[in-house]
Amino acid sequence: MRLETRKLLDRSFTGSGILAIALMAAALIVLLAPMFIRGAGAIFFTATIEHRRFMLERFNRGNRPQLEAEIKAARKARAPVYRMLADFERCLATGDAAERRRYEKPFRELKKKIQILLGPIPGAPRPMLMRNQYGQTRWDRAQVKLSRVLYREEWDYSDPTRSGIMHLKPRTADFAGTSLEALFPYLKNNIDRMLLPRRTVYWQFLTDTSFDAHFFGGIWPEILGTFYLTIGAMLFALPLGIIAAIYLTEYARESRFIEILRTCISTLAGVPSIVFGLFGLAFFINTLKVSSSKSVLAGAMTLALMILPTVIRAAEEAIRAVPAAYKEAALSLGAGRWHAICSIILPAALPGILTGSVISMGRAAGETAPIIFTAAVSVGKPLALWQVFTQPTPALSWNIYNLATEHAAVDEIRHVQYGMVLVLVSLVLLLNLAAILMRARISKRLRG
């Protein structure tokens, strides 16, 4: 091969390495961008009057007289809609049977769609579900719902090789020639006066409890549940991990037993997370009976087991990084081995240990599979501290799964799902960032 060819190959080899790293960075950006952009939409969004009414009625938030004036204005703007509906209904009731047959079904559908958009029609009985007691609280959802009022979806299944194709048919056509025809342009032109959209910052999304299966309110129960599980897991894993690391670094001599022990630790690190979940169910709940069914305690123990190897490794590394001179100095001053460990080695290794544990804390916070069978429920109230021993809890990781796949109205609460993802991901990334900064400080101190 000629020299130029070899140089070309060399350069393209370098290029492929850089390409790989660039692809990794791109993957990270592509992953995080939608989470951050759409997740922010759970907190910063354009809210309608219905959102402010909800806040006022449930939490007594906001300026009451001003809000009441706003609600009145919105009601005034909506009055023609309801009048037209009532007029048409009266006409239908008094009109002939053929007309009734023709308009009854489309009219009922239209009324339902308008209720979804604007909330219950005045004078109607109060609906049972909270999601039906209010109109659309978010302007972006309101736009979608408005188009459902204006247009009817029709699915075309005539082509068997493809899935159904959706066509939008204007609803005006259903009511052509009736008094209701004027309703559609009125709705379209006056929707902002009926819903009074305004930019809102809903910080309380993080601290409000959720209402009606996450249709309203925030994600506090999930945040609290994740917090309990993570702290609980650390309470178990940290002492056990540090003690094991002390033993492995300071006491253990190389022997067959220690070798097996190390193999066991790395095996534990490699066990699939779902297997931990099954083990937690079979051992902590069914055998040890730490709680009668799922509980935060059982979940925390399972998570602790999962992160134990990481904590042990991190602590071991941190203890090994303490200069041997520290220990020798302590011993030469007459301190016993145990004394030297407690007063000299551990304090010196503590920042390193914390760095490692912070990363495993992030892992415990984000892991879902181990808590499915041991701790997580889909809907729940925020727990008090003494309830963690007996009660299951909602948690961010589990509820992201649950809301994104099993919720009855997955599309309606997309913003809540993204909000949860944002909170979880930023929690984990912040923990990692803290670890990175801590590590940088430690390495600077050890060098300088």
Next chain:
Amino acid sequence: MPTTLGTMQTATRIMPSLLLSHRTRLRQRVGAALGNGLLLAVTSLSMLAVFFIFFFIARDALPFFRLEGVREFFTSTHWYPSAGEAEFGALAMFVGSGLVTLGATLVAVPLGIAAAVCLSDMIPFSMRQVIKPIIEMLAAIPSVAYGFFALIVFAPLLQQQGGHLLAVATWILGLPLVVLGVIVFSDVATDRLRDRPRLVIRVILMALFGGGALAGLAWIGHTLGALKIASGTNALNVSIILGIMALPTVVSVSEDALQSVGRELREGSYALGATRAEMLVKTVLPAAAGGILAAVIMGVMRAIGETMVVWMASGNAARIPSPWYNMLDPVRTLTATIAGDMGEADHVTGSARYHVLFAMALALLVFSFVCNIISEKFIRRTRQQAKG
């Protein structure tokens, strides 16, 4: 440190009055003995945990094999756990797990090794400090967030624009490869010729092969571009996402392996006139092969044990794709089956439905255990080679 300590203790014994009071010494002795025992007990907990995991998973898995036998589980694809005549053929799940793991490996291994080589040998230290956090962040993002991305963002994209995406990816990855391949091939083929004819022949060869290869690439791109993807939740989606999740493991373990290969080997290689790429491919990579293999195995373990992504975005269809390598079909994996079916299985009475999930867990556990032992062996061997 045993020798230093021994001397210390003798010193204390000889001159007790000088160093410590009697009582302090006693306290220290008792403390040390107690501490030693306690430490050993606590440390053995993780060993106990591993035995317990094997024991409890196996204990609940064995009733299944006793009830239903072994053969059906591993060889049949009839998965009807809740039918009157329940059938528990899990072959489709084994194939599904294998398929997505294979796909993830195909994504993660080339990228991961290239990135590891780049990190350890091509990039200055300051750049490495910037890139390390990227890898750490990729490793830190919770699996459920990956799953959410796969289901909500990536699956619709794949369903609507999948063909075009694949075509663009083919061009991005294929074009440099093709250009490079054509240049190198025509160079090598004309190596022995004299100056003037060489140039002419090389240009002709380049035009011929380049044209052919480009036409081939265009054909592949066109075929992929015309592809209709019925559902975005399929094996391809999951494979790509799992590959990204396994990347950090592959990168960091193989970087460690590359770093443990000493400077001498690199310098010797340079001294013999190798370029950097030749040095890496011909000396360093073979020397680190054990560690890199371990990295691959650990990446495989990460992919096969992952639950949330496959549960959310693999489509969960309990059948073998046709043909078996068809990545565009939905699949169902062992982990997703355990996670999804446990809610319906009966905890209390312990039916076959419940125990079959433990049988799957046992299969996963044994697989990851074997993988772990093998990868440890490889890592140890690489370390010893680097030392001696």
